[in-house]
Amino acid sequence: MTVLLHVEALVVEYGSGDGTVRALDGAELVVEEGATVGVVGESGSGKSTLGAAVGGLLPAAARTVAGDVRVGGVSVAAMTPLQRRAMRRDQLGYVFQEPIGALDPTMRIGRQLGHVLRGQGRAAVLDWLERVALRDPARVAAAYPHQLSGGMAQRVAIAMAMASEPALLIADEPTAALDSEVREEVLDLVFTLAAGAGTAILWLSHDLPAVAKRCSRVAVMYGGRVVESGPAAEVLVAPRHPYTAALRRSVPSAAGRGERLVPVPGQPPVLTGAAVGCAFAPRCPAVLEPCTVDRPPLVGDLDRDVLCHLPAPVGAAR
Amino acid sequence: MTPVLELDDVSVTFRMGGPLRRTSIRAIRGVSLRVDPGETLGLVGESGSGKTTTSAVALGLRAPTSGTVRFDGSPFPRRRRALAGRMQAVLQHPQWSLDPRMRIGASVAEPLAVLGGGDTAPQVAESLAEVGLDPSFAQRYPHQLSGGQRQRASIARALITRPPFLVFDEAVSALDVSVQAQILNLIRDLQEAHGFAALFISHDLGAVRYVADRIAVMRRGEIVETADAAVFYERPAHEYSQRLLEAL
Numbered sequence: 001m002t003v004l005l006h007v008e009a010l011v012v013e014y015g016s017g018d019g020t021v022r023a024l025d026g027a028e029l030v031v032e033e034g035a036t037v038g039v040v041g042e043s044g045s046g047k048s049t050l051g052a053a054v055g056g057l058l059p060a061a062a063r064t065v066a067g068d069v070r071v072g073g074v075s076v077a078a079m080t081p082l083q084r085r086a087m088r089r090d091q092l093g094y095v096f097q098e099p100i101g102a103l104d105p106t107m108r109i110g111r112q113l114g115h116v117l118r119g120q121g122r123a124a125v126l127d128w129l130e131r132v133a134l135r136d137p138a139r140v141a142a143a144y145p146h147q148l149s150g151g152m153a154q155r156v157a158i159a160m161a162m163a164s165e166p167a168l169l170i171a172d173e174p175t176a177a178l179d180s181e182v183r184e185e186v187l188d189l190v191f192t193l194a195a196g197a198g199t200a201i202l203w204l205s206h207d208l209p210a211v212a213k214r215c216s217r218v219a220v221m222y223g224g225r226v227v228e229s230g231p232a233a234e235v236l237v238a239p240r241h242p243y244t245a246a247l248r249r250s251v252p253s254a255a256g257r258g259e260r261l262v263p264v265p266g267q268p269p270v271l272t273g274a275a276v277g278c279a280f281a282p283r284c285p286a287v288l289e290p291c292t293v294d295r296p297p298l299v300g301d302l303d304r305d306v307l308c309h310l311p312a313p314v315g316a317a318r
Numbered sequence: 319m320t321p322v323l324e325l326d327d328v329s330v331t332f333r334m335g336g337p338l339r340r341t342s343i344r345a346i347r348g349v350s351l352r353v354d355p356g357e358t359l360g361l362v363g364e365s366g367s368g369k370t371t372t373s374a375v376a377l378g379l380r381a382p383t384s385g386t387v388r389f390d391g392s393p394f395p396r397r398r399r400a401l402a403g404r405m406q407a408v409l410q411h412p413q414w415s416l417d418p419r420m421r422i423g424a425s426v427a428e429p430l431a432v433l434g435g436g437d438t439a440p441q442v443a444e445s446l447a448e449v450g451l452d453p454s455f456a457q458r459y460p461h462q463l464s465g466g467q468r469q470r471a472s473i474a475r476a477l478i479t480r481p482p483f484l485v486f487d488e489a490v491s492a493l494d495v496s497v498q499a500q501i502l503n504l505i506r507d508l509q510e511a512h513g514f515a516a517l518f519i520s521h522d523l524g525a526v527r528y529v530a531d532r533i534a535v536m537r538r539g540e541i542v543e544t545a546d547a548a549v550f551y552e553r554p555a556h557e558y559s560q561r562l563l564e565a566l
Binding site: 042184206207208209251252253255260261262264 | 465525551
């Protein structure tokens with residue numbers, strides 16, 4: 001398979017001086033063509049920053065300190081603004097958490113979608129609205145974003161992201177703002193459309209079981225780094241990193257009868273500079289001396305990468 | 319033992335459309351359920367199965383089209399004020415239950431004001447401590463709290479009047495996994511300490527199974543199975559419950 005997206009040792013900081021916050025601290029990620037990759041982690045682990053960096057969409061307050069993002073082999077940082085726009089238009093699709101905020105409030109849905117479809121006409125607009133399972137396409141096309149429910153608006157946003165049949169769809173918690181009832185339907189839609197168009201998915205989520213169900217690969221983020229990655233089924237069943245293991249233990253459906261859930265103790269870190277040792281060390285049940293001093297190396301084994309001084313062997317339960 | 323809440327053959331029909339093209343939708347049909355004192359009844363089901371309508375009926379916010387609802391052995395009083403402080407709800411998004419312009423302390427104390435209390439500060443501090451928040455949080459505004467802390471605050475607000483009955487409507491669905499585990503443990507611990515009865519509604523069988531004593535499974539407006547939570551670790555009877563279990 002060809003590599004579509006390569007994030008290489010990416011370091012991104014917000015603010016400056018005393019107020020500096022390091023959101024990404026050397027994140028590594030590879031997405032192959034047509035793959036479905038779930039990026040999981042708690043709030044503040046750097047998921048959204050990673051997603052934004054892929055399209056060169058970081059806010060002005062963000063600085064890329066080191067590392068590189070390559071889409072289709074081309075460095076995003078080295079592109080001219082025009083090239084970057086062309087890349088976003090032709091190769092990337094974005095779906096964000098707040099669907100209504102992602103749409104232009106002053107423009108009717110049909111017209112916005114028409115812009116993305118670049119003059120393919122009203123029939124194509126209605127066709128797309130129907131493909132995202134909106135019941136009354138003509139009425140939706142004539143509506144303004146504030147006249148839609150959250151679920152409907154997210155369907156429109158999905159149509160806009162997928163209309164150009166992009167190589168990569170970046171979905172940043174696309175269902176977090178939706179009622180649990182609409183969640184499954186929206187996810188079904190995203191994955192069905194992407195499979196049909198051969199689009200790779202980078203799905204940023206905190207919902208471990210949902211990711212396990214739908215994605216082929218998973219990358220677990222913590223403290224601005226990808227601490228473990230590999231095939232979804234393997235990573236979540238037999239984690240090699242203690243953080244992944246801790247996350248898994250906190251999923252309610254994993255608790256047997258009469259067992260008590262074990263939440264990950266403590267709070268996720270807020271980094272102000274490069275982490276000295278392993279960012280997870282203060283909360284880790286198996287912490288060793290080097291963990292607080294040395295940054296853990298990348299240990300790769302049979303397609304299962306992990307950042308840990310004491311990784312569990314492949315196949316062993318943690 | 320008198321059940322805290324009893325729904326007997328309750329149906330709710332919504333009417334839609336203008337006078338000339340009126341249609342009606344039966345949101346729930348013949349729902350019967352019972353919550354005993356100190357017990358948690360889990361209610362699980364898919365999109366549009368009628369969970370939320372059932373919770374609105376249980377809270378007395380929607381009158382059933384047919385059937386009867388009894389709270390503490392008697393029908394709902396005509397004046398809702400008579401129920402003040404005796405039932406509370408914790409919702410999916412804590413920002414729905416916290417006024418963004420009120421400090422946490424004031425939000426948490428509000429249910430007491432309805433009952434006409436005097437100095438509420440000690441009770442607020444106690445309630446915050448129970449849900450694992452430092453008393454200093456009383457001075458903060460909701461936007462200064464994380465999602466998990468906000469949900470803790472809304473639980474503190476729900477518990478401050480020591481209600482005998484609580485409804486948790488998708489109370490952990492919007493939270494991070496590790497925070498979700500903390501809140502689920504908190505709900506279990508608080509129930510052990512105070513012995514309130516609860517209706518815990520969620521689409522996530524894993525979470526429901528973790529906190530509930532008995533579980534009712536809803537589908538298309540009807541309850542298809544009610545059984546002890548233990549059954550849902552092994553083999554529930556109804557084919558749909560089995561599918562929910564397999565989906566975990």
